[in-house]
Amino acid sequence: MKTIKAFAPATVANVSCGFDILGFALEGMGDWVTVTERESPGLEVISIQGDGGKLPYDSDKNTCTVAIQAMIDELGINPGIEIQLEKGLPLGSGMGSSAASAVAALVAANELLGNPFQKNELLPFAIAAEKVACGAGHADNVGPSLLGGFVLIRDYHLLDVIKLPVPEELHCVLLHPHYQLNTADSRSVLRDQIPLRHATIQSGNVAGLVTGLFQGDFDLISRSLRDVIAEPYRAVLIPGFYEVREAIKAAGALGMGISGSGPTLFVLCKGSAPIPGIITAAQEVFESIGLGVDAYHSAINTRGAHIL
Amino acid sequence: MKTIKAFAPATVANVSCGFDILGFALEGMGDWVTVTERESPGLEVISIQGDGGKLPYDSDKNTCTVAIQAMIDELGINPGIEIQLEKGLPLGSGMGSSAASAVAALVAANELLGNPFQKNELLPFAIAAEKVACGAGHADNVGPSLLGGFVLIRDYHLLDVIKLPVPEELHCVLLHPHYQLNTADSRSVLRDQIPLRHATIQSGNVAGLVTGLFQGDFDLISRSLRDVIAEPYRAVLIPGFYEVREAIKAAGALGMGISGSGPTLFVLCKGSAPIPGIITAAQEVFESIGLGVDAYHSAINTRGAHIL
Known part of the structure; x- marks a missing residue:
């Protein structure tokens, strides 16, 4: 029987001032999904590794099967597919874990079915899976996991993804950090109403960040990495946030933000030279408040999900 | 005695989703300022043309003298300068009239004094003049009038202008349109607090507009020209706003917004071919509600203010 394996990268969503509209993909971290044809129709998850037994096999709840089901519903077919999921990402860490699984499953299944869809056409099916996994159909993890690089979600409703x-x-x-953060808490601290001037500051920074990416202007990227809408409320849920930010900037980082809804933090820097110093500086702060921390270094993945 | 004449272009501020942070300069419309050395120290406005007698000669109130005074205060000098202002712009129309006068005065006086400042260093002095003219030191008219092109004001406080x-x-x-709009009304209708999701929509659109400018993607520019923060409240003060927008889009325009705080509207389009149809369509709507309208066509001025 035909077997296809695909990889989809981890992602950072809510990129600071790009709250809810900007995400990027990480190199060397992600999930793998293997799909295999079988004769009897229907989707079945037959193995999950690396999740510590936490993810559901139920095809109504597993993001891989929910995503593939949305795709085959659109095609109006009912093939038989067995799914094996290998998690390379910690669950609920704010690194786009559910998005990577859904995207890898879609890219693999699309290949298995003879590529009825272009890559970017898979996005709505991945978002359907995010709705089941996260309760909200955000595209700022699945977009960059699928396409790679920095991705702007200009409009969620119209899926205008650039x-x-x-x-x-x-x-x-x-x-x-070795610290549990309840996603519901992280959502509940956000304000429904914000000052107009904060919206203007945020707009200026997101325009600055996009300009910095186009111009390769690292100083401008650094000046623009400032979120006045979500971060001030979420940072208080992450012990040591401001101390870590000060320490990593002193170590040469461009800036820092909360990845997704946390507790993982992302730090951007120019070149790989400052990385050891940044990691040491952050570890020292977290240790001083009794928290362990896992640190990963990654280039930006510009390729997105792909067949292996 | 040495005489220098400078031109500064009209500008559109509050470019739709770029409310308070984006402006651009217009070709072929603007103000001219001539400065002439004289022996006795002090600044004096000796003539103003094209203002219908409305602008003040008082050097504490005229934007030309306020701007030049801020510059010479910074230099710690007190030269004698006579100023002649020729207005090419209607006052209070939302085309950056006061900004163009201040910028032209600064560029001319800087040349007269042997160019002690780089062009972009003149910005704080122009903002000082805007404070006197408008009550608020916005940079989104003076920035593009000085520098030309599309200008992002990432941060007003730090004057990060790109x-x-x-x-x-x-x-x-x-x-x-032949219609008086009180700037105070136009400000007072804005909300102090806005929904978080409107801020996110605005961020997505401004990021889309900036991306469209970098990529020369006119479709993306068109999709992004949407202001959910200021326009919904200000549009109701401009008779025919939504009907005009529908008409100009049907005539091939990319989009439309309120220039500054209005009542002038700016329409963007690709190439000059759709322009006659756009103007006719807009005139028909305004005529149908009994309003005359002046229509001007302009390329985007990328040069900014300059010596003649």
């Missing part, structure tokens, strides 16, 4: 350029020397450090 | 690229075929039509 790939932005990535300066070659842009690198990322992910800091995953 | 010139954006302008696609060659981008054209503008200005529609100035």
Whole structure:
């Protein structure tokens, strides 16, 4: 029977001032999904590795099967497909774990079915899976996981998703403190109403960040990495947030933000030289408040999900 | 005695989703300022043309002298300068009239004094004049009038002003309805607090507009020309606003917004071919509600203020 394996990268959503509209993909971290044809119709998850037994096999709840089901519903077919999921990402860490699984499943199944869809046409099916996994159909993880690079979600409703350029020397450090953050808490602290002047500040910064990406202007990227809408409310849920930010900037980082709804933090920097210093500086702060932290270094993945 | 004459272009501020952070300069419309050395120290406005007698000669109130005074205060000098102002712009129309006068005065006086400042260093002095003229030190008219092109004001406080690229075929039509709009009214209708989701929509659109300018993607520019923060409240003060927008889009325009705080409207389009149809369509709507309208066609001025 035909077997296809695909990889989809981890992602950072809510990129600081790009709250809810900007995400990017990470190199060397992500999930793998293998799909295999079988004769009897229907989708079945037959193995999940690396999740510590936490993810559901139920095809109404697993993001892989929900995503593939949305795709085959659109095609009006009912093939038999067995799914094997290998998690390379910690669950609920704010690194786009559910998005990577859904995207890898879609890219693999699309290939298995003879590529009835272009890559970017898979996005609505991945969003359908995000609705089941997260309760909200956000595209700022699935967009960059699918397409790679920095991705702007100009309009969720119309799925106007635009790939932005990535300066070659842009690198990322992910800091995953050993600390549980309830996503519901992280959502509930946001304000429904915000001051008009904060919206203007946010607009200026997101325009600056996009300009910095196009111009390869690292100083401008650094000046623009400032979120006045979500971060001030979410940062208080992450012990050491402001101290870590100060420390990593002193170590040469361009800036820092909360990845997704946290608790993972992303740090951007120019080139790989400052990375060891950034990691050491962050570890020292977290240790000083009794928290362990996993640190990952990654370039920006510009390729997105792909067949292996 | 040495005499220098400078031109500064009209400008559109509050470019739709770029409310408070984006402006652009117009070709072929603006103000002229001539400065002449004299022996006795002090600044004096000796003539103003084209203002219908409305602008003040008082050097504490005229934007030309306020701007030049801020510049010479910074230099710690007190030269004698006579100023002649020729207005090419209607006052209070939302085309950056006060900004153009201040910028032309600064560029001329800077040349007269041997160019002690780089062009972009003149910005704080122009903003000082805007404070006197408008009660608020906005940079989104003086920035593009000085520098030309599309200008992003990332941060007012830090004066982080960035010139954006302008696609060659981008054209503008200005529609100035014969209608008085009180700037105070136009400000007072704005909300102090806005929904978080409106801020997110605005961010997505401004990121889309900036991306469209960099990529020369006119469709993206068109999709992004949508202001959900200021326009819904201000449009109701401009008779025919939504009907005009529908008509100009049907005539091939990319989109439309309120220039500054109105009542002038700016229309963007690709190439000059759709311009006659756009103007006719807008005139028909305004005529149907009993309003005359002046229409101007302009390319985007990418040069900014300059010596003649």
